[in-house]
Amino acid sequence: MTKVIQVTRVPKDTGPAAWNAILEAATPYPQLDGDITADWVIVGGGFTGLAAARRLSQIASGDKIIVLEACGLAEGPAGRNSGFMIDLPHDLNSETYAGAADEDLKQIRLNRAAIDFTAQLAKDFGMSQQVFMGCGKVTGAASSRGEKHIQSYLQHIKALQEDYRLLDGAEMKALTGIDFYTQGLYTPGAAMIQPAAFIRQAARGLSKTVSIYENSPVIEMQLGADHLLKTPKGKVRTKNIILAVNGHIQSFGYFNKKLLHAFTYASMTRPLTPEEVERLGGEANWGVLPADPMGTTVRRVSNLMGSGDRLTVRNHFTLNQSLEVSQAQIQSAAKSHDKAFRARFPMLDTVPMEYRWGGRLCLSLNSVPAFGELEERVYSAACQNGLGTVKGTLSGMMAADLAANVDSAILREYMAYDPPSRLPPEPFLSVGANATMRWKEWLAGSEL
Numbered sequence: 001m002t003k004v005i006q007v008t009r010v011p012k013d014t015g016p017a018a019w020n021a022i023l024e025a026a027t028p029y030p031q032l033d034g035d036i037t038a039d040w041v042i043v044g045g046g047f048t049g050l051a052a053a054r055r056l057s058q059i060a061s062g063d064k065i066i067v068l069e070a071c072g073l074a075e076g077p078a079g080r081n082s083g084f085m086i087d088l089p090h091d092l093n094s095e096t097y098a099g100a101a102d103e104d105l106k107q108i109r110l111n112r113a114a115i116d117f118t119a120q121l122a123k124d125f126g127m128s129q130q131v132f133m134g135c136g137k138v139t140g141a142a143s144s145r146g147e148k149h150i151q152s153y154l155q156h157i158k159a160l161q162e163d164y165r166l167l168d169g170a171e172m173k174a175l176t177g178i179d180f181y182t183q184g185l186y187t188p189g190a191a192m193i194q195p196a197a198f199i200r201q202a203a204r205g206l207s208k209t210v211s212i213y214e215n216s217p218v219i220e221m222q223l224g225a226d227h228l229l230k231t232p233k234g235k236v237r238t239k240n241i242i243l244a245v246n247g248h249i250q251s252f253g254y255f256n257k258k259l260l261h262a263f264t265y266a267s268m269t270r271p272l273t274p275e276e277v278e279r280l281g282g283e284a285n286w287g288v289l290p291a292d293p294m295g296t297t298v299r300r301v302s303n304l305m306g307s308g309d310r311l312t313v314r315n316h317f318t319l320n321q322s323l324e325v326s327q328a329q330i331q332s333a334a335k336s337h338d339k340a341f342r343a344r345f346p347m348l349d350t351v352p353m354e355y356r357w358g359g360r361l362c363l364s365l366n367s368v369p370a371f372g373e374l375e376e377r378v379y380s381a382a383c384q385n386g387l388g389t390v391k392g393t394l395s396g397m398m399a400a401d402l403a404a405n406v407d408s409a410i411l412r413e414y415m416a417y418d419p420p421s422r423l424p425p426e427p428f429l430s431v432g433a434n435a436t437m438r439w440k441e442w443l444a445g446s447e448l
């Protein structure tokens with residue numbers, strides 16, 4: 001019996017994927033055209049899809065592996081995120097990022113396995129320090145409220161026996177060049193990436209063993225003894241499918257009423273002039289996460305592949321169960337970005353933003369992945385709970401292991417997560433969640 005699944009929505013991203021736009025143009029991968037066969041088809045070319053492709057090329061070498069990406073690589077959330085690969089608990093649903101101790105220890109083990117996997121990939125594919133940097137992470141506070149958040153998080157990581165270093169205002173200024181932060185918390189296990197450069201270079205390295213197709217959205221699946229995937233111009237017949245589409249797993253008909261489609265927003269300046277770089281001071285590459293989860297993330301990147309020295313601010317969340325945001329929502333977030341930028345960088349107050357964008361996150365109420373075998377030889381690696389650089393990488397690795405029957409302690413630990421819990425009904429969900437987020441943003445005060 002063949003089961004036919006019509007894909008109800010293909011991704012639509014609003015605003016540019018700035019991290020990709022600032023790089024020199026990439027040589028595109030072909031669009032799928034005609035009928036082909038493969039041993040493995042991975043749907044989605046973000047962190048999850050490329051991690052699954054990499055893992056499969058290691059454990060099923062010689063098999064024909066295909067990645068089908070609906071848009072261009074690094075044009076979706078993979079080229080829109082702030083590039084923090086965080087090893088410690090980073091639960092966006094929580095007041096302080098942290099959760100229960102046992103769960104957090106498990107989370108740290110799993111996150112570190114994903115970061116190690118990425119570090120090895122970066123090494124094997126010759127990525128520079130600006131593309132993947134195992135530099136740890138800094139969380140910054142600018143008010144007594146922010147400092148309280150740092151103190152409470154600190155108690156938690158002390159209990160977990162994790163290394164840390166508290167930074168004072170002068171050390172924060174030496175890093176960033178600005179007087180804004182009064183305190184910082186450095187933890188060593190995280191990494192930072194230029195997300196679009198990372199995706200492009202990972203894909204280039206993988207393309208020796210994996211066939212990648214861009215602008216090839218899967219619009220229909222026929223599931224049977226052999227599965228058939230259809231794109232607008234082509235078809236692939238395969239035994240095994242890994243759906244690495246994050247929240248769009250719902251567009252394939254799975255996990256309905258179980259996933260939260262949150263969006264967050266960012267703005268990036270034009271390249272700073274040498275005189276502005278001088279005026280700013282501080283280090284050339286840095287990132288600061290907000291002590292309050294509703295606060296503003298800031299990154300400075302130095303020139304990479306023609307990108308110039310730039311600053312990026314990210315804040316504001318909305319819940320959009322339609323999986324799309326409007327240009328008006330980006331404009332509304334822009335006001336908050338400009339305010340955050342002016343508060344932090346008064347010496348650069350005439351520097352305009354060149355790019356503004358929004359991007360999808362997929363969360364579950366109980367902060368678990370939407371993972372597993374959905375149908376015979378059809379696997380889901382979705383719902384990365386806002387930390388897809390790490391949790392997506394992990395779920396891609398785990399989906400490949402599960403599908404290829406590779407048993408490991410880490411897979412068993414990963415499989416032990418509960419399934420995503422059911423959401424409250426609409427309109428209460430969207431109205432309630434958006435109102436709560438606005439209230440928490442207001443509470444964040446100068447941390448925003």
Ligand SMILES: Cc1cc2nc3c(=O)[nH]c(=O)nc-3n(C[C@H](O)[C@H](O)[C@H](O)COP(=O)(O)OP(=O)(O)OC[C@H]3O[C@@H](n4cnc5c(N)ncnc54)[C@H](O)[C@@H]3O)c2cc1C
Nearest residue numbers: 044046047048070076077081082083084218359387388389
């Ligand atoms: C502004 C912003 C800042 C963020 N900062 C961070 C951060 O610092 N650290 C962090 O870890 N995370 C961050 N995130 C979240 C992170 O970007 C996501 O969690 C991550 O991209 C999810 O990875 P993924 O590969 O699972 O999904 P995606 O990156 O969404 O990739 C899925 C891919 O599937 C494709 N697809 C969907 N449907 C189809 C189809 N029908 N056919 C073919 N392809 C399809 C999509 O086009 C997409 O490219 C941020 C996100 C935003 C928007």
